[in-house]
Amino acid sequence: GNSVTQMEGPVTLSEEAFLTINCTYTATGYPSLFWYVQYPGEGLQLLLKATKADDKGSNKGFEATYRKETTSFHLEKGSVQVSDSAVYFCALTPYSSASKIIFGSGTRLSIRP
Amino acid sequence: GAGVSQSPSNKVTEKGKDVELRCDPISGHTALYWYRQSLGQGLEFLIYFQGNSAPDKSGLPSDRFSAERTGGSVSTLTIQRTQQEDSAVYLCASSYPLAGGQLHEQFFGPGTRLTVL
Numbered sequence: 001g002n003s004v005t006q007m008e009g010p011v012t013l014s015e016e017a018f019l020t021i022n023c024t025y026t027a028t029g030y031p032s033l034f035w036y037v038q039y040p041g042e043g044l045q046l047l048l049k050a051t052k053a054d055d056k057g058s059n060k061g062f063e064a065t066y067r068k069e070t071t072s073f074h075l076e077k078g079s080v081q082v083s084d085s086a087v088y089f090c091a092l093t094p095y096s097s098a099s100k101i102i103f104g105s106g107t108r109l110s111i112r113p
Numbered sequence: 114g115a116g117v118s119q120s121p122s123n124k125v126t127e128k129g130k131d132v133e134l135r136c137d138p139i140s141g142h143t144a145l146y147w148y149r150q151s152l153g154q155g156l157e158f159l160i161y162f163q164g165n166s167a168p169d170k171s172g173l174p175s176d177r178f179s180a181e182r183t184g185g186s187v188s189t190l191t192i193q194r195t196q197q198e199d200s201a202v203y204l205c206a207s208s209y210p211l212a213g214g215q216l217h218e219q220f221f222g223p224g225t226r227l228t229v230l
Contacts, residue, residue, distance in 0.1 A: 043116075044156075044204065044221040089156060099146070099169050101219065103156035 002027045006090045006104035013080055014112050021075040021107050023064075023090035031092040033057075033066050033073040034101070039086045047075075047088070082111045115139065117222035119205050125228045126195055134190045134225045138207030145188050146208075146219060147180060151201035159203075162188060163210060195229045202226050 006023040013019060025031065035047040035057070048057030050066035050073065057064050062077045073090060090104040118137045126132050138145050147159040158172040162182045173179070177195075182188040192199055206219040 043223045044206075046218050049218075091156075099144070099161040099163075100158040100172070101146075101148075102158065103148075105155040 002031065002092065002094045002102050004090050004092055004102055004104035006088075006107055008105070009087075009108040010110055011107060012110045012112065015082055016079045017111075019075070019077040019080045019084075019109070021088055021090075021109070023073045023075065023104060025071050025073065025090075025092050027071075027092055027094055029095035030068075031094050033064070034091040034093070035062070035064055035073070035075050036089040036091055036103070037086045038089070038106075044089070080109075080111050082113055085109055085111045117205055117207050117220055119203075119222040119225050121225060122223065123226045123228075125230065127230050128197060129194055131191065131193045132195055132227065134192075134203050134227070136188045136190070136205030136207075136222060138186065138188070138205070139220055141209070142207035142220070143185055143210045144208045144217070144219075145182060146206040147188070147190050148204040148206065149201045150204055150224070154201075156204075159190070192227075195227075197229045200227055200229045 003026045032051045034049045036044050037047045038044045048059040050057040053066050053068035055066045064073050064075045087106045087108045089106045091101050120135045143164055145162040150156045160180050161169040164185045165182050177193045180190045202224040204224045205222045208217040208219045
């Protein structure tokens with residue numbers, strides 16, 4: 001079946017630290033991969049996406065590269081800010097069923113000033 | 114412009130009662146989705162509408178759950194005979210229609226927090 005596994009939180013970092021949130025997936029065929037973010041008190045929103053192998057998605061200083069050989073889509077940012085504090089969800093859309101998004105369990109990130 | 118809206122924002126009900134949750138998608142978005150976010154299960158897909166029809170209902174957890182959409186716009190998710198395990202945040206999303214394998218971003222509403230006592 002299709003599934004997403006991401007590192008458990010919470011993750012607490014100091015401002016300007018380097019961030020990595022690991023994400024691996026299981027899927028048949030060629031899924032599209034996403035990172036969604038949920039800021040405190042706000043709705044879920046798309047952060048970045050990649051639709052084929054070796055694609056790199058990027059937005060707001062965050063990056064993730066679609067690695068088919070390791071079935072991974074790790075989220076990285078070189079220098080985090082307090083405003084990046086949120087819950088981050090790794091997700092995929094199966095090739096065979098583009099209507100649904102399958103989410104990981106989410107990782108809560110807290111950044112200390 | 115207006116985003117996806119959901120009502121009510123919070124709903125507290127007693128076990129065994131029926132509830133209706135409403136979703137207003139972004140204008141022009143013919144695809145509509147329901148998800149559930151709960152502590153034990155994370156974020157789960159429930160159902161997908163294209164227009165007024167639901168080609169994918171695979172995520173509905175039991176026959177107590179149903180959803181409809183009229184006029185290709187507003188959707189209602191109904192939970193009959195609510196149970197405590199139904200307590201969760203119910204999220205609605207909308208997007209432009211799926212066509213030719215092209216993927217469109219799903220825009221999420223703020224959710225309805227349902228608490229079953």
